[in-house]
Amino acid sequence: MTARFTVTARVLAVLAAFSATNPRLTLTEISRRTGLPLTTTHRLVGELAAWGALERAGDGRYRIGLRLWEVGSLAPRSLGLRESAMPFLEDLYEVTRENVQLAVLDGTEVVYVERLSARSAVSVITRVGGRLPLHATGVGLVLLAHSPPELQERVLAGPLRRYTRKTICRPDELRRMLADVRRTGVAISDGQIELVSLSVAAPVRGPGGEVVAAVSVVVPAPETHPATNPLSYVPAVRAAARGISRALGHS
Amino acid sequence: MTARFTVTARVLAVLAAFSATNPRLTLTEISRRTGLPLTTTHRLVGELAAWGALERAGDGRYRIGLRLWEVGSLAPRSLGLRESAMPFLEDLYEVTRENVQLAVLDGTEVVYVERLSARSAVSVITRVGGRLPLHATGVGLVLLAHSPPELQERVLAGPLRRYTRKTICRPDELRRMLADVRRTGVAISDGQIELVSLSVAAPVRGPGGEVVAAVSVVVPAPETHPATNPLSYVPAVRAAARGISRALGHS
């Protein structure tokens, strides 16, 4: 039988077999999910485990290992960014007592790099290291609004997935929203992922003024909490974004 | 020429070429650090970059990519643990206003999984994703004290690296400290890594009662700040450790 692809690609396929919904897998499950023969999987997994990229627990299942996370933590766009942003995220968390999030753009999705949550804050489905589409989240809208036109067109070309009845799914509506974000400098996403949540987000800029991340607070939506005034969060989110930008060398 | 080791091992060697002191590398530097011929390095790096494990910036240098961190964030012992611990870390941070850290054991070192720092807190050299030896840090002493005897003997066999004049470097002294940690349930490490810092650490337990992590506060050392009373932090650190343990299913 001919090999389907390179060893490197196979190794990476093994790593990509793990997900938030399938964080622990048997050898056979990894084989199935990757399409690699069991013996091949066995060889690769064995080596990855020896190195620490995968760890095998008492139940015989494999999970992503500490060593992989450790190397991954060197990524400037994740924990490197988080390091610079943390004081300002903490400040924002202090003054709002709500969910605070930091995210970056990757492909056509946002990747959440950090999150600080109060026990009393509205629950959010985001996970550090997790992804969501650009069009439906505060941080995603900020990142999309400031991205190259080609990317914007690509996203606008759809499909724009619906999460709730409030999710922006029409390209013309999204286009207007993006223009508004660029004009006002903040994005307000109300009930687009979950009806109970509203996020206020602002752009974080790098040394050359380019938008490199977005910071947001997620608060109860006015629909379920009439006392919520989204606009009251704008100054604090802006201040946090400016602080982080400064820490990143933006002048 | 005979290959020195497998493709998988080579891929992992490329990833391991990156470190906190060398987070960005040229292709030639990666080749040098791994000992792989330039052409081989070029092939592997190209594929890793295509996948997102490495990212190449405008300066032509490679750095660890977001995708690798993203997969790594699935590791139960890092961000998975952090997720459960975060509320309690935040509480500890609130009540102390000092550095708060969460760490796990790997090999003969601690790996820092999370850190919350106040701007006014004493500076610490630890980095999320970074490592330090077990014998010289509060969290390390906790993890070592509760580790299998073989590991303890291995560490006691040395070498025990010295960081300051206060670092415990004699095996008999360390053995006594470990017994003390087990007896009192907390570790106090005074000026062992930096003379200006003192840490108070306690064990975090998993469902079966096994120690799976350690939580600590790092405060100014009494030597430089005579007003510091380390014992005053013990109850709060203990409470945080208990809270995290409970969240992990320990009863």
Place this chain on the structure above:
DNA sequence: GACGGCCCTTCCGCTGAGCGGAAGGATGGT
């Protein structure tokens, strides 16, 4: 302009690292 140092990028004949079917084993449930 010439030269050297450094950092790539591409090519392609050769061969041994990687492949995976086959065989066998362990465990748990019925």
Place this chain on the structure above:
DNA sequence: ACCATCCTTCCGCTCAGCGGAAGGGCCGTC
């Protein structure tokens, strides 16, 4: 005992991976 599921080991075969060689780009120095 049988079956399903999940491994673990073996080994002949072949093509994926190898890396020296060739070539190129960029920058600094003389």
